[in-house]
Amino acid sequence: MTGASGSPFGVRVLEELSKTAEVHLVISSNSFSIIRDETGLDWAENTESAVREHCGSDRIFFHEDRRMEAPIASGSFRIDGMMVVPCSMKTLAGIAAGYAANLIERAADVTLKERRPLLLSPREMPFSALHLENMLKLARLGVVIAPPVPAFYHLSGHLSEHKPAGLEEMVNFIAGKILDTFGVEHTLFRRWGS
Numbered sequence: 440m441t442g443a444s445g446s447p448f449g450v451r452v453l454e455e456l457s458k459t460a461e462v463h464l465v466i467s468s469n470s471f472s473i474i475r476d477e478t479g480l481d482w483a484e485n486t487e488s489a490v491r492e493h494c495g496s497d498r499i500f501f502h503e504d505r506r507m508e509a510p511i512a513s514g515s516f517r518i519d520g521m522m523v524v525p526c527s528m529k530t531l532a533g534i535a536a537g538y539a540a541n542l543i544e545r546a547a548d549v550t551l552k553e554r555r556p557l558l559l560s561p562r563e564m565p566f567s568a569l570h571l572e573n574m575l576k577l578a579r580l581g582v583v584i585a586p587p588v589p590a591f592y593h594l595s596g597h598l599s600e601h602k603p604a605g606l607e608e609m610v611n612f613i614a615g616k617i618l619d620t621f622g623v624e625h626t627l628f629r630r631w632g633s
């Protein structure tokens with residue numbers, strides 16, 4: 440998780456992912472205050488136990504973003520893939536440039552060189568040409584660029600049990616779409632046609 444707005448998306452993805460997967464979590468030092476402001480979750484101290492307690496999972500391993508000796512900094516450590524949710528423009532630029540200045544950028548660099556799945560959920564509004572160029576560069580390398588862009592079709596009356604549908608459903612939809620790209624089972628939203 441990095442210091443873009445949109446931490447509720449990252450938290451929801453983490454909650455779901457940790458139900459079945461072993462998760463190596465890095466929270467950039469810049470994003471702790473944003474997570475606190477946007478979700479009320481204060482994970483700055485004793486992060487691993489706080490996150491495990493929140494998610495009800497002991498499959499989460501937390502690494503500080505300056506801890507370059509963490510397992511995920513090496514390609515020899517096997518992972519199924521990596522997600523950056525939300526992804527700041529700074530981290531996006533670092534990954535696009537191969538500038539592995541912290542553990543998140545290094546782990547992404549490793550994921551790319553090992554040709555493993557990488558997903559970024561970049562959040563900014565509006566995007567500059569520089570942001571878009573960085574995204575295009577990475578998309579051409581096979582990176583999934585999945586910004587938290589809301590849809591509304593899943594909120595329509597015949598699918599939603601209560602109206603007006605709220606932010607919670609919006610968060611679930613985006614988190615679910617992100618999990619879909621990795622084939623992670625979830626029931627965060629009802630599928631169109633189901």
Ligand SMILES: Cc1cc2nc3c(=O)[nH]c(=O)nc-3n(C[C@H](O)[C@H](O)[C@H](O)COP(=O)(O)O)c2cc1C
Pocket residue numbers: 440441442443444445467468469470473526527528529530562563564
């Ligand atoms: C409240 C707040 C919201 C922010 N939202 C965004 C955002 O949506 N997108 C973005 O690229 N940067 C955003 N930033 C700026 C980043 O946090 C900043 O560029 C930081 O250096 C990112 O570092 P990191 O990628 O290592 O977390 C925000 C900063 C603050 C304080």
